[in-house]
Structure formats: structure tokens, C-alpha cells
Amino acid sequence: MKGTHLGEFEELVLLTSALLINTAYSVTIADEIEKQTNRNVTLSTVHTALYRLEKKGYVESYMGGTTQDRGGRRKRLYRITANGFDVLNQAKDIRNRMWSMMPDYKF
Amino acid sequence: MKSTKPPGWIDKLLEWYCSDQYLEEIQGDLHEWYFRRERKSGRFKARLFYLYDVIAYFRLFRIKKLDNMENGNNLLLISYLKMTVRQFKRNLRYSIMNTTGLAVGILSTLLISLYILDELSYDRFHQDYQEIYRLVKHNPSNGSQADSNPSAWKKPMTPFFPEIREHTRLGQDVVVIKEGDNNYLEDGFNWADANFMSFFSFEVLSGDRETMLTAPNSIVLTRAKAMRYFGKLDVVGELLPIKVYDGNKDFVMQVSGVIEDIPRNSHIQFDLLGSMSTTTEMYGEFDQYWNFNWVQSYVRIPSEADMEKVKAKVPAFFDEQLGQTASASQGIIFQPLSRVRLHSKEVTGRMAKGDINYIYLFGFVALLILLAASINYVNLTTAKSTKRGKEVGMRKVFGAVRRQVVLQFYMECGLQLMLAFVIAISAALLLLPSFSYLVEKQMALGDLFQWPVLAVMGGLFLLIFLLSGIYPAMVMNRFKPIQVLKGNLSVLTQGSSWLRKGQVLVQFAIATFLISSTLIVLKQMKLFSSHDVGFTAEQLINIPVDDRGLQQKLMVIKNRMERVPGVNAITATGEALPSAMNNTLGFTWEGKGDDDMLPILAVSIDYDFFTTLETEVVLGRNYDAGLATDSANSVLINEAAYKLTGWTDLNDKRIDIDGEKRTVIGVVENYNYNSLHTDVAAVVYTLTAPGRRMSPDNLILRMEPAGLSAALNELDEVWSGFSDQPFDFSFVDQSFARLYGNEQRFTRVVIGFAGVGVFLAILGLVSLVSFTAERKSKEISIHKVLGASKGVILTKVGKQFIQIFLASVVIGLPLSRLAMEQWLQGFAYRTEVNWVVFLVSALIAVSIVLGSIGWQALRVAGSNPVKYLSDH
Numbered sequence: 015m016k017g018t019h020l021g022e023f024e025e026l027v028l029l030t031s032a033l034l035i036n037t038a039y040s041v042t043i044a045d046e047i048e049k050q051t052n053r054n055v056t057l058s059t060v061h062t063a064l065y066r067l068e069k070k071g072y073v074e075s076y077m078g079g080t081t082q083d084r085g086g087r088r089k090r091l092y093r094i095t096a097n098g099f100d101v102l103n104q105a106k107d108i109r110n111r112m113w114s115m116m117p118d119y120k121f
Numbered sequence: 122m123k124s125t126k127p128p129g130w131i132d133k134l135l136e137w138y139c140s141d142q143y144l145e146e147i148q149g150d151l152h153e154w155y156f157r158r159e160r161k162s163g164r165f166k167a168r169l170f171y172l173y174d175v176i177a178y179f180r181l182f183r184i185k186k187l188d189n190m191e192n193g194n195n196l197l198l199i200s201y202l203k204m205t206v207r208q209f210k211r212n213l214r215y216s217i218m219n220t221t222g223l224a225v226g227i228l229s230t231l232l233i234s235l236y237i238l239d240e241l242s243y244d245r246f247h248q249d250y251q252e253i254y255r256l257v258k259h260n261p262s263n264g265s266q267a268d269s270n271p272s273a274w275k276k277p278m279t280p281f282f283p284e285i286r287e288h289t290r291l292g293q294d295v296v297v298i299k300e301g302d303n304n305y306l307e308d309g310f311n312w313a314d315a316n317f318m319s320f321f322s323f324e325v326l327s328g329d330r331e332t333m334l335t336a337p338n339s340i341v342l343t344r345a346k347a348m349r350y351f352g353k354l355d356v357v358g359e360l361l362p363i364k365v366y367d368g369n370k371d372f373v374m375q376v377s378g379v380i381e382d383i384p385r386n387s388h389i390q391f392d393l394l395g396s397m398s399t400t401t402e403m404y405g406e407f408d409q410y411w412n413f414n415w416v417q418s419y420v421r422i423p424s425e426a427d428m429e430k431v432k433a434k435v436p437a438f439f440d441e442q443l444g445q446t447a448s449a450s451q452g453i454i455f456q457p458l459s460r461v462r463l464h465s466k467e468v469t470g471r472m473a474k475g476d477i478n479y480i481y482l483f484g485f486v487a488l489l490i491l492l493a494a495s496i497n498y499v500n501l502t503t504a505k506s507t508k509r510g511k512e513v514g515m516r517k518v519f520g521a522v523r524r525q526v527v528l529q530f531y532m533e534c535g536l537q538l539m540l541a542f543v544i545a546i547s548a549a550l551l552l553l554p555s556f557s558y559l560v561e562k563q564m565a566l567g568d569l570f571q572w573p574v575l576a577v578m579g580g581l582f583l584l585i586f587l588l589s590g591i592y593p594a595m596v597m598n599r600f601k602p603i604q605v606l607k608g609n610l611s612v613l614t615q616g617s618s619w620l621r622k623g624q625v626l627v628q629f630a631i632a633t634f635l636i637s638s639t640l641i642v643l644k645q646m647k648l649f650s651s652h653d654v655g656f657t658a659e660q661l662i663n664i665p666v667d668d669r670g671l672q673q674k675l676m677v678i679k680n681r682m683e684r685v686p687g688v689n690a691i692t693a694t695g696e697a698l699p700s701a702m703n704n705t706l707g708f709t710w711e712g713k714g715d716d717d718m719l720p721i722l723a724v725s726i727d728y729d730f731f732t733t734l735e736t737e738v739v740l741g742r743n744y745d746a747g748l749a750t751d752s753a754n755s756v757l758i759n760e761a762a763y764k765l766t767g768w769t770d771l772n773d774k775r776i777d778i779d780g781e782k783r784t785v786i787g788v789v790e791n792y793n794y795n796s797l798h799t800d801v802a803a804v805v806y807t808l809t810a811p812g813r814r815m816s817p818d819n820l821i822l823r824m825e826p827a828g829l830s831a832a833l834n835e836l837d838e839v840w841s842g843f844s845d846q847p848f849d850f851s852f853v854d855q856s857f858a859r860l861y862g863n864e865q866r867f868t869r870v871v872i873g874f875a876g877v878g879v880f881l882a883i884l885g886l887v888s889l890v891s892f893t894a895e896r897k898s899k900e901i902s903i904h905k906v907l908g909a910s911k912g913v914i915l916t917k918v919g920k921q922f923i924q925i926f927l928a929s930v931v932i933g934l935p936l937s938r939l940a941m942e943q944w945l946q947g948f949a950y951r952t953e954v955n956w957v958v959f960l961v962s963a964l965i966a967v968s969i970v971l972g973s974i975g976w977q978a979l980r981v982a983g984s985n986p987v988k989y990l991s992d993h
Contacts (some may be wrong), residue, residue: 039146041153057154061147067389080149083156087149 072098175291195285211684226494227545233487243462256418268470269414309392328378340374514602631934632882635875637962655792661853688974693817695725704972725809741787761802800949902986
């Protein structure tokens with residue numbers, strides 16, 4: 015099906031949003047990705063990825079509470095959907111399967 | 122560290138573009154991110170990245186405007202489209218006029234841009250063309266410049282100018298290629314240095330670029346010549362016998378490479394290249410002759426800083442090579458390759474030249490046409506839109522907002538513009554072949570789709586689009602709907618009348634400018650054909666005798682040809698007609714007072730030269746074949762030289778030519794040996810025996826008009842009895858006409874575009890008249906009811922145009938005078954720009970005005986007043 019493919023970065027965002035139950039939104043996700051992978055991300059890329067994931071039905075969003083840093087603005091929180099979880103699992107399975115076939119390299 | 126707020130102006134930017142739907146969350150997230158970054162890496166970086174983030178958030182789906190449209194009225198868009206089509210149909214005459222005017226304007230601009238782009242593209246296909254310079258031989262004492270220079274330069278230049286990375290030469294030669302029993306004259310043959318092919322970037326089809334011109338007897342063919350002589354491209358190693366006329370030698374050349382045909386936008390044009398090493402025996406001694414100019418030279422100087430050093434060393438070079446004062450009359454100009462095509466007006470030579478002034482003039486004309494067309498379009502569109510106040514009022518009453526009204530007008534403009542562009546581009550595709558023919562270029566259809574053209578068109582589209590949409594959109598939004606709906610239309614037309622008149626004024630000034638300029642150009646062209654050039658060019662033919670061996674027998678050939686029926690006169694000369702006269706000698710005379718030599722052009726002639734040309738000897742006498750002293754000691758000079766000397770008679774007067782004393786026996790009328798671009802310079806005529814460099818190598822014949830072709834056939838037969846070179850001749854009057862090729866192209870283009878300008882002006886006038894007439898229909902009708910005659914009404918309608926017309930003449934004519942005087946500077950013989958030209962231009966303009974408005978005005982004056990008065 016067109017448009018259901020999961021890009022590398024999208025997968026990362028989806029994974030992270032699954033990890034951060036109830037607190038997943040662009041800032042925490044970006045923060046977490048930076049911590050986990052040690053790479054610099056920009057907020058807008060995360061946001062765009064989330065927007066795409068939502069369109070594909072892998073995450074759903076709802077408006078949530080505020081913090082002082084935000085000047086009282088609400089935030090859009092994301093949580094993973096059953097479809098999203100399936101797709102993550104599939105990705106993992108494919109990797110596991112391929113890893114199990116990996117020849118015994120000695121570098 | 123105390124935390125601050127993110128910079129406000131960046132926030133404003135975000136708020137400005139981002140749609141409300143996303144603003145809250147994005148702004149919140151960004152602020153959090155900003156504080157996080159501030160804690161981590163400081164305020165400055167945080168601010169910088171904040172700006173970056175805000176810009177990075179700019180995605181199509183978050184833009185405010187689009188978002189609103191999405192929410193709103195797709196249906197309205199369809200309705201606007203419908204309105205556009207209906208408007209087009211309802212005002213069919215307007216619409217067609219409008220679209221045609223614009224399309225014609227765009228078409229003209231497009232064609233001119235193509236021409237200009239083609240001229241500008243010359244020689245830029247060579248790799249690192251910025252590093253390549255052409256050597257122009259320069260004489261600082263008289264300013265003359267020539268593209269040919271001595272082959273002797275190269276050897277001493279290399280050690281003297283270490284800044285020159287490479288130096289390559291090209292020398293044209295006339296050869297005949299022998300194929301079986303047939304001989305084919307090749308005038309596109311050149312000898313080239315071994316590094317010529319690696320120096321330039323001509324495309325190689327087969328053979329090794331680096332070595333193809335190294336070995337003696339190597340020849341490189343273009344695709345066309347390979348196909349012509351072998352019928353295939355894979356011909357490396359094949360043999361080709363040639364005969365070189367100047368050297369009187371035969372060679373069997375071996376093909377060492379085949380290259381693609383030379384691109385037409387290269388100033389260097391050739392069909393065959395022979396390796397320079399072939400000529401060592403034949404022309405090797407030329408490397409000692411510092412006055413024998415037979416090669417074109419090009420050098421590569423990679424550093425621009427070096428260029429200054431090189432230029433500074435040129436005088437020292439000549440002084441060192443040729444003696445102390447040589448640099449006074451010898452010099453080199455390093456001309457950048459990209460300037461060769463358009464900036465070589467002063468450089469004499471055989472290569473085809475363009476002229477940067479024509480590029481400017483054409484560009485100027487294109488701008489004028491475009492301006493006229495755009496004004497026309499904006500004018501008509503705005504005029505038409507003022508009639509739509511009620512429609513807009515109604516829309517506003519039903520809740521249309523400002524933006525929607527603007528959108529509607531822009532959409533209508535956009536669609537009409539697109540239509541005009543499609544028509545213009547299609548027409549350009551259709552007309553390109555004829556246009557190419559007109560301007561003597563080979564432009565392909567594909568040229569229309571190169572990116573500069575597309576960019577120009579895109580820019581044009583946007584510009585006209587914005588201009589023509591702004592006005593109606595603004596006016597329509599300014600008024601209060603209730604006023605318009607009540608029938609008070611004046612709000613729509615207030616203040617716009619002077620604007621419209623101003624536009625027509627500009628347009629008409631352009632038309633007047635073009636008409637008057639055309640007349641001046643035509644007048645100058647007429648001067649070319651009617652100027653008394655001092656000899657009779659009709660029925661003269663010129664036969665070049667390139668074969669040096671044949672020149673010994675020139676007099677025998679002359680005697681044989683003289684007997685051919687149909688030949689009225691025949692003579693021999695060292696310079697063809699027309700000629701650039703490259704043979705300059707130093708000249709002084711008895712009683713001059715000082716020892717300075719002045720330059721004089723020298724031509725060797727025959728006893729019957731002036732009688733054949735029908736040129737008068739105004740003082741003294743012509744050469745006399747019966748006097749033995751004539752051939753050794755006597756010369757004739759022309760009036761220009763006579764004037765220099767300041768003599769009043771020829772009693773025992775002698776001149777000194779390159780150190781030899783000669784008696785002046787006669788003064789000849791100044792005849793124009795070249796085009797009227799240049800004045801007649803001082804010339805000395807001598808009798809020179811065969812075998813010298815300036816010996817006669819042309820035959821000039823005056824033919825009987827009747828039975829010309831039979832006579833030419835017989836001449837051909839006589840010729841073949843002496844030479845295996847094909848019989849070649851040219852009609853002198855046609856050769857002279859060809860010298861005005863640039864001017865003739867220019868004239869054709871100017872006439873064509875003047876027509877376009879006038880057409881656009883007529884459109885503008887007609888539309889303005891009909892607009893005024895419609896607006897004033899009630900007023901006029903009341904005048905009629907109260908008994909005004911047709912004449913009174915015509916005056917009333919016409920009065921405003923008389924003012925516009927006068928003003929435009931006052932602007933257009935002086936401008937045209939200014940521009941054309943500039944153009945005329947390029948000729949030594951100029952036509953007079955006088956009041957007659959301007960009067961005629963004004964008369965043509967006034968008849969155009971009367972013709973185009975008269976019909977409209979009559980229609981209004983003749984209409985039934987009841988029709989307009991019963992309306993409300």
C-alpha cells in the first residue's frame with residue numbers, strides 16, 4: 015500500500031513515542047532521540063515525521079497540558095496506535111530474521 | 122543564568138505565516154526547545170537556532186493563506202473561472218484585442234531575446250574561455266587594428282612573455298582538393314599549429330586531440346567535409362591530395378582526425394585544418410617577415426594579474442625585436458575571446474563580426490515594444506474592469522472579502538496572460554525559421570527552451586501579471602458597494618483618466634520614436650545606394666587570381682579575355698573591389714617641412730585601371746603606356762593624398778614612398794574602395810611588375826549587360842586554359858552591397874518592430890477612444906438632442922487626443938534623433954537628420970491617429986441618442 019512505508023527516521027520517532035508513554039510530544043521525543051542516538055535533530059523534522067506518522071495512522075494525537083516554559087500554550091501529545099505497534103514489530107521481525115541468517119563474520 | 126524570552130520578531134514571523142490550526146502547539150514546542158538550548162549552549166546559539174527552527178517549520182500545509190482557501194471556497198474558484206470565460210465572451214472584441222496585443226508584444230520580445238542571446242553566446246563554449254585572448258595587431262600611431270598578424274611573432278614572444286601559457290596560430294590558405302579529375306576550391310582551409318586542437322574545445326569525433334596536428338602532411342576534417350570527400354566519418358589514415366595555390370605546391374595529406382562541424386556561434390570558422398609543420402619549407406621564411414600578416418593568433422594567459430604585466434611589456438618587445446622606435450607603429454591588443462564577436466568594430470579582418478551597439482539597440486527596441494504591449498494590456502484590463510463595479514458590489518454585499526475580490530481579478534488576468542503566452546510561444550515556434558532567415562542566423566526551435574529564455578518569459582509573466590492585476594484589484598476594493606449599486610459609477614473612474622492618458626501618451630511616444638527612427642534608417646540605407654562612390658560599380662566583375670604562379674601570366678590572360686565578346690574593358694589591380702586596403706606605406710613629400718612619415722595606402726594598378734572603373738583623373742594625367750618612364754618613376758595619388766600635401770599644382774612635384782622618390786603625374790577623384798562606414802584615405806597608385814607582394818592579383822572587367830552568361834562561359838573557358846583552379850568571380854556591386862549586411866539586418870528588424878509598435882499604439886488608441894465614448898455616451902447624446910452637429914461632437918471626442926498626440930511627438934522625436942545620431946556615428950558618410958524627417962514622421966503618426974480614432978468617433982457621433990438616454 016502506498017504511503018505506509020516506514021522511513022528510518024520515522025521508525026526512530028515511532029519507537030521513541032512508544033517508549034515515552036503519556037509524555038510523548040515533539041520536544042521530549044527530540045530530546046530522547048538526541049540522548050539515545052547522540053545525533054542532532056531539529057524540532058521541525060520530528061514534527062514533520064510525527065505529522066506523517068499520524069497521517070499513516072501509526073500514532074494518534076491529543077491536546078495536552080502545559081508547562082511554564084511554553085507560556086501557557088497547550089501541547090500536542092502523541093501515542094502509538096495498534097497499527098503503529100504492529101508496524102514496529104514487523105520491522106523488528108524482519109531485522110531479527112535477517113540477523114538470524116547472518117553468516118559468521120570474523121573481522 | 123537568567124532565562125530570557127525568544128526574540129519577538131522571530132515569533133512574529135512564525136505567527137505571520139503559520140495557520141492558527143498549528144500555531145499554538147508549534148510555538149509552545151519551539152519555546153521549550155529554545156529554553157533547553159539556552160541552558161545547554163548559551164543565549165546566542167539558542168537565538169540563532171530559534172530563527173533556523175522557525176524557518177525550518179515553513180511547510181506548505183502550515184501556511185495560513187492556503188489553509189484558509191482549503192477551508193473555504195473551492196466552489197467559488199470554479200465560479201471565478203466561469204466568470205472569466207463569460208467576461209471573455211461578453212467583451213469579445215476587447216478580449217481579442219487585448220490578448221492579441223499582448224501576444225504580439227511578447228512574441229517580439231521573445232524573438233529579439235533569442236537573437237541577442239545567440240549573439241552573446243559566441244565563443245563561450247570553449248573550456249576556460251576567460252583565459253583565452255586573441256592577438257590584434259595594433260598600430261598606435263594611426264590606431265588601426267587587424268585580426269591578422271605575422272607568424273614571426275610566436276617564436277620571440279614565448280621567452281619574452283613567460284606569462285603566456287600557450288600560443289596557437291591559424292593561417293587561412295586557398296587550396297584545391299583533387300578528387301579524380303575534378304578540382305574543388307576550398308576556402309575554409311587553414312593551417313594550424315600542433316597545439317590548436319588542444320588549445321580550443323572543438324568536439325573531436327575521431328583521432329587524438331593532442332597529436333592530430335603534430336606530424337607534417339596531417340589534415341583534420343570536419344564532419345561535413347569527411348562526408349563530402351569520403352562518405353563516412355571513420356576516415357583517419359585515409360589520403361587526400363591537395364594543391365596549395367599561394368605556395369604553388371602539391372601535397373598528399375593524411376587524415377589524422379575528424380571533428381564535429383564548427384558551432385555556428387564560434388567566430389573561428391573552418392572546414393579543414395592542415396598541420397602547420399607541413400608549411401615549413403613553403404612558408405618557413407614568413408617567420409622572418411614582421412610585416413606579412415597571415416595568421417590569427419590566440420594565447421592563453423590564466424592569471425588576470427599577469428595580463429597587466431603582459432600589456433606593459435608589449436612596447437619593450439617590439440623595441441627589442443625591431444629597433445628603438447618600432448613600438449610607435451607596432452603593438453598588440455590582447456582581446457578577450459568572449460569580446461571578439463561583438464567588440465571588434467575597429468578590427469579589420471575576414472571574420473564575420475557582430476556589433477554590440479546593435480545588441481543595445483535591439484534590446485532597447487524590445488523593451489519599448491514590451492512596454493507598449495504591457496501598457497496596452499494594463500490599460501484595456503483596467504478600462505474593462507471599471508465597468509464591473511456592480512458585479513463586485515454585489516459580491517461584496519453577499520459577503521465576499523477583500524482577498525476574494527483580488528483573487529478573482531488576478532485569476533482572470535492570469536488566465537488571459539497564459540492564453541497570450543501560449544499564442545506567443547506557438548507563433549514564435551512557427552515564425553522562428555522565417556525570423557532566422559531575416560536576421561541571417563540559424564536558430565533552432567530548441568533555442569526557445571533554453572533556460573535564459575524561459576527565465577525571461579517567466580519574469581515577464583510575473584511582471585505583467587502583478588501590474589495588470591494590481592489596479593483593478595485596488596480600485597474594486599476601495600469603493601463602498603452601496604454607492605456603486607445606487608448607480609454612482611464615478612467612484613470607479615475618478616483619478617484614473619490622467620493615468621490612462623499618460624499610458625497612451627507613453628505608448629504613442631514609442632510609436633512616434635519607432636516611425637521616425639525607421640525613416641532615418643531608411644534614409645541612411647538610401648544613401649548607401651545613391652551616394653556617388655566615384656566609379657561605376659554596375660556591370661563590373663572581379664576575378665581573384667590567388668595562384669602566384671599564374672600572376673606571371675596575368676597580362677596574357679588579360680589580353681585573351683579582352684577579346685571575348687561582351688567584355689567592354691579589362692584591367693588588373695593589386696586590390697579587389699571592394700577592398701579593406703591592407704597595404705600601408707610611409708609617405709612624405711617635398712616641401713613638407715619635417716621628416717615624419719604619414720601612412721598612405723598603396724595599390725598597384727594597370728594603365729587602363731581608371732578608364733575601366735570610369736573614375737576621373739581630375740588633375741594632371743593618367744598613366745601612358747607609351748612612356749617608358751611611367752612604369753618606373755611615376756605615381757598617381759588620390760584627392761585625399763593631394764589635400765594632405767597642400768599643393769596647388771603638379772608642376773614637377775615628387776613624393777617619397779618608403780624612401781623611394783616618385784614623380785606625381787596625376788590626381789584621381791576620391792573613389793570609395795570600401796563601404797561607406799569608412800572615409801576615403803590617402804592612396805597612391807603605382808605600376809608594379811609581377812612577382813612582388815603588391816603585384817596585381819585581381820582582374821576587373823566591365824561587361825556588356827546583354828549576353829552576360831554567354832560571355833561568362835567564354836571567360837571560364839579562357840581561364841581553364843591557364844589554370845586548374847576553378848573560375849571564380851564576383852559582381853562588384855553585389856560585393857559592395859554585402860558590406861552592409863549588418864545594416865540591412867538591422868533595417869529589416871527595425872521596420873518589423875516599428876510595425877509592431879504602431880500596431881500596439883493603434884490598439885491602445887482605439888481602446889481608449891471606445892472607452893471614453895462609452896463613458897461619455899450620455900453626455901454626447903444630450904449634446905446631440907440639444908442640436909450639436911456631428912462636427913462639434915467629433916471635436917469634443919478628438920480634442921483630448923490632440924493634446925496626447927502633441928505631447929508624444931514632443932517626447933518621441935527628440936529621443937529618436939538622439940538614438941539615431943548615435944547609430945549614424947558608425948558611418949563616415951551620414952545622412953542628414955533634418956526637420957523633413959520629423960515632419961514626415963509626425964504626418965504618418967497623425968494619419969494613424971485620425972485613421973484609428975476617426976472611425977470610432979464617427980460611430981459615436983452617428984449613433985441614435987435615444988439608445989443611451991433611455992437606459993435608466
